[in-house]
Amino acid sequence: MLNSAAAKGMGLVIGAALTFGAFFASVMLGTTEISLPTLFDALTHYDAANVSHIILLTERLPRAVIAALVGASLAIAGALMQTMTRNPLASPGILGINAGAMFFVVVAVSLLPLHTPTHYVWAALLGALVAASLVVLLSRGRHGELSPLRVVLAGVAVTAMFVSFSQGLLVIDQQSFESVLYWLAGSVSGRDLSMVTPLLPLFGGALLLSGLLVRHANALLLGDDMVTGLGMQATTIKLLLGLIVIVLAGSSVALAGMIGFVGLIVPHMARGLFGIDHRWLLPACAILGACLLLLADTASRFLMPPQQVPIGVMTALIGTPFFIYLARQKMASQ
Amino acid sequence: MTQETALPLHHTIERKSARLLNSLLLISCLLFFSVGVSLCLGSFPTPPLQVLQTLIAPQSSDIAFIIWELRLPRIVLAILVGAALAVAGAILQSIVRNPLASPDVIGITSGAALAAVLFLALLSTTLSIRWLPVAAMLGALVSALLVVSLAWKSGISPARMVLVGIGLAAAMGAGTTLLIVISDDTAAMTAYVWLTGSLYAAQWEDVWGLLPWILVAVPISLAFARHADAMALGDHVAEGLGVPILRSRIVLLACSVALAGAAVAFAGGLSFVGLIAPHLAARLVGRNLARLVPTSALVGALIVLNADLLGRVAFLPKDLPVGIFVAGIGAPFFVYLLHKARYRCY
Amino acid sequence: MPTIHAHCSKAWRRVLLLACAALIAFFVLANPLQSAAQNDNPAPSVSTPRIVTLYQGATDSAVALGLTPIGVVDSWLEKPMYRYLREPLEGVEHVGLETQPNLEKIAWLDPDLVIASDFRHARIAPLLAAIAPTASTNTVFGFKTTLTMIANATGRETEASQLLRLWDDRVSDFRQQIAAELGSEWPQKVAVVRFKSDHVRIYTHGFAGSILAELGFEQPDTLHTQGWGMKLSSTENIPVLNADVMFVLLEPDDPAIADNYQRWTAHPLWQRLSAVQNGRVFEVDPVSWMMGGGILAANAMLDDLYDHYKLQHQTCFPHATDHTGEYLQC
Numbered sequence A: 001m002l003n004s005a006a007a008k009g010m011g012l013v014i015g016a017a018l019t020f021g022a023f024f025a026s027v028m029l030g031t032t033e034i035s036l037p038t039l040f041d042a043l044t045h046y047d048a049a050n051v052s053h054i055i056l057l058t059e060r061l062p063r064a065v066i067a068a069l070v071g072a073s074l075a076i077a078g079a080l081m082q083t084m085t086r087n088p089l090a091s092p093g094i095l096g097i098n099a100g101a102m103f104f105v106v107v108a109v110s111l112l113p114l115h116t117p118t119h120y121v122w123a124a125l126l127g128a129l130v131a132a133s134l135v136v137l138l139s140r141g142r143h144g145e146l147s148p149l150r151v152v153l154a155g156v157a158v159t160a161m162f163v164s165f166s167q168g169l170l171v172i173d174q175q176s177f178e179s180v181l182y183w184l185a186g187s188v189s190g191r192d193l194s195m196v197t198p199l200l201p202l203f204g205g206a207l208l209l210s211g212l213l214v215r216h217a218n219a220l221l222l223g224d225d226m227v228t229g230l231g232m233q234a235t236t237i238k239l240l241l242g243l244i245v246i247v248l249a250g251s252s253v254a255l256a257g258m259i260g261f262v263g264l265i266v267p268h269m270a271r272g273l274f275g276i277d278h279r280w281l282l283p284a285c286a287i288l289g290a291c292l293l294l295l296a297d298t299a300s301r302f303l304m305p306p307q308q309v310p311i312g313v314m315t316a317l318i319g320t321p322f323f324i325y326l327a328r329q330k331m332a333s334q
Numbered sequence B: 001m002t003q004e005t006a007l008p009l010h011h012t013i014e015r016k017s018a019r020l021l022n023s024l025l026l027i028s029c030l031l032f033f034s035v036g037v038s039l040c041l042g043s044f045p046t047p048p049l050q051v052l053q054t055l056i057a058p059q060s061s062d063i064a065f066i067i068w069e070l071r072l073p074r075i076v077l078a079i080l081v082g083a084a085l086a087v088a089g090a091i092l093q094s095i096v097r098n099p100l101a102s103p104d105v106i107g108i109t110s111g112a113a114l115a116a117v118l119f120l121a122l123l124s125t126t127l128s129i130r131w132l133p134v135a136a137m138l139g140a141l142v143s144a145l146l147v148v149s150l151a152w153k154s155g156i157s158p159a160r161m162v163l164v165g166i167g168l169a170a171a172m173g174a175g176t177t178l179l180i181v182i183s184d185d186t187a188a189m190t191a192y193v194w195l196t197g198s199l200y201a202a203q204w205e206d207v208w209g210l211l212p213w214i215l216v217a218v219p220i221s222l223a224f225a226r227h228a229d230a231m232a233l234g235d236h237v238a239e240g241l242g243v244p245i246l247r248s249r250i251v252l253l254a255c256s257v258a259l260a261g262a263a264v265a266f267a268g269g270l271s272f273v274g275l276i277a278p279h280l281a282a283r284l285v286g287r288n289l290a291r292l293v294p295t296s297a298l299v300g301a302l303i304v305l306n307a308d309l310l311g312r313v314a315f316l317p318k319d320l321p322v323g324i325f326v327a328g329i330g331a332p333f334f335v336y337l338l339h340k341a342r343y344r345c346y
Numbered sequence C: 001m002p003t004i005h006a007h008c009s010k011a012w013r014r015v016l017l018l019a020c021a022a023l024i025a026f027f028v029l030a031n032p033l034q035s036a037a038q039n040d041n042p043a044p045s046v047s048t049p050r051i052v053t054l055y056q057g058a059t060d061s062a063v064a065l066g067l068t069p070i071g072v073v074d075s076w077l078e079k080p081m082y083r084y085l086r087e088p089l090e091g092v093e094h095v096g097l098e099t100q101p102n103l104e105k106i107a108w109l110d111p112d113l114v115i116a117s118d119f120r121h122a123r124i125a126p127l128l129a130a131i132a133p134t135a136s137t138n139t140v141f142g143f144k145t146t147l148t149m150i151a152n153a154t155g156r157e158t159e160a161s162q163l164l165r166l167w168d169d170r171v172s173d174f175r176q177q178i179a180a181e182l183g184s185e186w187p188q189k190v191a192v193v194r195f196k197s198d199h200v201r202i203y204t205h206g207f208a209g210s211i212l213a214e215l216g217f218e219q220p221d222t223l224h225t226q227g228w229g230m231k232l233s234s235t236e237n238i239p240v241l242n243a244d245v246m247f248v249l250l251e252p253d254d255p256a257i258a259d260n261y262q263r264w265t266a267h268p269l270w271q272r273l274s275a276v277q278n279g280r281v282f283e284v285d286p287v288s289w290m291m292g293g294g295i296l297a298a299n300a301m302l303d304d305l306y307d308h309y310k311l312q313h314q315t316c317f318p319h320a321t322d323h324t325g326e327y328l329q330c
Helices: A005-028 A036-044 A051-085 A097-110 A117-138 A148-172 A174-185 A193-212 A214-222 A224-228 A234-256 A261-274 A278-300 A311-332 B002-006 B009-040 B048-056 B062-096 B108-123 B129-151 B158-182 B185-196 B204-223 B225-232 B235-240 B245-267 B272-285 B289-313 B322-343 C002-037 C056-064 C103-109 C125-131 C143-154 C157-185 C207-215 C235-241 C255-266 C286-291 C295-308
Strands: C051-053 C113-117 C134-137 C190-195 C200-203 C229-232 C245-249 C281-284
Touching: A005 A036, A005 A051, A005 A261, A005 A278, A036 A051, A051 A148, A051 A193, A051 A214, A051 A234, A051 A261, A051 A278, A051 C235, A097 A117, A097 A148, A097 A174, A097 A234, A117 A148, A117 A193, A117 A234, A148 A174, A148 B185, A148 B272, A148 B322, A174 B158, A174 B185, A193 A214, A193 A234, A193 A278, A214 A224, A214 A234, A214 A278, A224 A234, A261 A278, A261 A311, A261 B158, A278 A311, A311 B129, A311 B158, B009 B048, B009 B062, B009 B272, B009 B289, B048 B062, B062 B158, B062 B204, B062 B225, B062 B245, B062 B272, B062 B289, B062 C103, B062 C125, B108 B129, B108 B158, B108 B185, B108 B245, B129 B158, B129 B245, B158 B185, B158 C229, B185 B322, B204 B225, B204 B245, B204 B289, B225 B235, B225 B245, B225 B289, B235 B245, B272 B289, B272 B322, B289 B322, C051 C056, C056 C113, C056 C143, C056 C295, C103 C125, C113 C125, C113 C143, C125 C134, C134 C143, C143 C157, C143 C295, C157 C207, C157 C295, C190 C207, C190 C255, C190 C286, C200 C235, C207 C286, C207 C295, C229 C235, C235 C255, C245 C286, C281 C286, C281 C295, C286 C295
Parallel strands: C051 C113, C113 C134, C190 C245, C245 C281
Antiparallel strands: C190 C200, C200 C229
């Protein structure tokens, strides 16, 4: 646990450096090793006949960009989720986002003719929004307040419902099961940067908004009434944070499928190192999340070559030992 | 609430016992009716009189085979599985003091799932599939031991246990996903159906396999139930009341693991019941564990039985896994209750 | 609190009443349903045993032996039954999925013999045995084993040995012709590849693999120690598919699969594969190459191979539509 602002600053810088390193590793390593000079060459003097250049621009770069973006977004969404519900078990999935996205994707693949990731990105996003709205609607108390417990319970119920409907569709139709299997496991390969560009405004807007609301998030940790001291209703803040979570997590799921570990566990890791102040926590989450996903993407190529392990699997395999270690340390100090 | 405390204590206790009895009676009736309907329905509906005849005086015929060897074991297994998972969930929610706790959360189901999928992917050619429940039980046991040992630091704090459990569940879930992704189509689908939770091909030997676990674990958990209620007030209060905290926690946890592990071993990843059945039961009889155990058992049995009935007959000729309908029925009902429960102090 | 309690118990009483009413209505309505569900099962005849086949290869083999099962499982593609088997199996009951056969239906059909696979149906084996004598074998795609097993169980050993002799003749003919045709290029390494909507699979052992091995083809160097095969999700790994000849299994109705196929074949690494450079990439039908699983499918697959290598068909072979017994004439 880093205690002083200087230590935290140092931590962030080191983290950022590690993330850059992971980015380059992800781009350069794989079945075909690509060296740094080749990378610069491809970016400056792109040669359409050079296989390495093609691999770089069609496979490696998009993967690395998506991994970093999704990792950062999921981690921030998870941190905000845990703050909003004041429950360490919360993750963006609790709001039903993953389940809603999954259901709409499964419907798109099995009932509508939308079979490729580029097409069902929008179905996924829509599903995430629908599920989350359902959860928010259901968890409003008698006076319209959003108690954390009700949000979580509603989320669990909605998630289970959508997951079961999806399972129903997948079990009936083996073909659609095979089509969505990689998406269900989490996948960043086979995606074009053109898939990311329409979603960039969403990512950017949500990240910006989260930056603006750090102080309110801090106040929320102390209790609903603390927030009013900053000039806003607790409910408004929760709704805004909820919107950020939905947009970030929904877009991430739409882009890369179900990557479940990051939103739940990376915030714990970040909190263990940087404390609960959101001004440090959110950047730390972004860095840790991006780094984790980039490392996972790189490692996924080497676990059982030439097959690639789905990225959702790798993140869990890498992150869990670290997380358990932190859980033991952190709980011991409380 | 205020009205209740104004009454003398023995009136309150009487009313609570009456509520318990009424609830148990009601759910038992519903369960009985569900069993009756389940016996009559299937690919070929059987008239109730014929069902009764076959039950009382079975002769060797197609109908007798269908009722005695296909429908009845599946119905009984559904009831046992629902009861076991519900009680496991009730115990966990009490120990961990978090209404989100279910056998999922501390990694038991994921451990069983990983073991089962490993078995299906790697060993199904060498060992007979009869060993699958054993493999799943071993998986549940190993993961429970892992959770406890990793969370142990001079005692088990519920919060730490849950956290470690979540981490392990994530890792084991990842392993399961990996196995499914690299398997061929039919193995992948078989594993996925198992993960969803399925009672297809339930046989009497499955029933005899599950029953002992329930007969042992449920009475033990009832015996320790009052300790659990004391612990719910806080560790310090419980110590003051002379409750052996560590021992009770371990015993109750063991009961929960045994019940959940055994149920999942025979029915696949059906654990959502362990989350919602205790909630539904608590709305009837309150959060006292001693009352909650029998009630959630019956509620869980009712849910799983009817879910399986739907899976068997609603989409003929397909036989859909029960797990789909457990959440499909349970979740909306749960949501409806949430909606109605606005006056509660959630 | 008392008011709420009374309200709750009133609600429960309503539920109970509703459940009773539903049950009574059900009792009343259930009786007519039973007569509608009666099967008119024809009396069993000694020469045509009533068999139920629980996997694709068994269905194919039964039809090849001139039997018409009374119950079959659904096909994986071209549902509910493959086109090449639709005519002989017209009007036959379907008993569910190969992986999850409907036991009640099988019981109702009252078969004399059930053909199952240990691999798929080990769990329900005791139940099947209680319904009817069950013949099962520990394979799903070993078409010769399946054929022999069904023949032994139904007394059609002569037909089976004829079919297998025909097959052996065709195999040795193919081996002679292709060795003559390709000379020093034989034996060739073969890759059996299947495109899905977001990944590609290469198969090693399995139906097609075993037949190709029997015909003398070899495994590519990249694949020696894999199980059933591999799934590749990244175009980077195209070199894994390298072989002298490639057979591509494509499902014609799925546009996403066609798209993915375009994407992969447009990649420069694809152009570097030896099969591509030698013009030996052939698109084939997944039904005969993978799904059918029986001797009829095997013969269809062999037809494909003859055609693709432009060899002469020398011997006659059985078609599903000739199952009346006339198939052995040319």
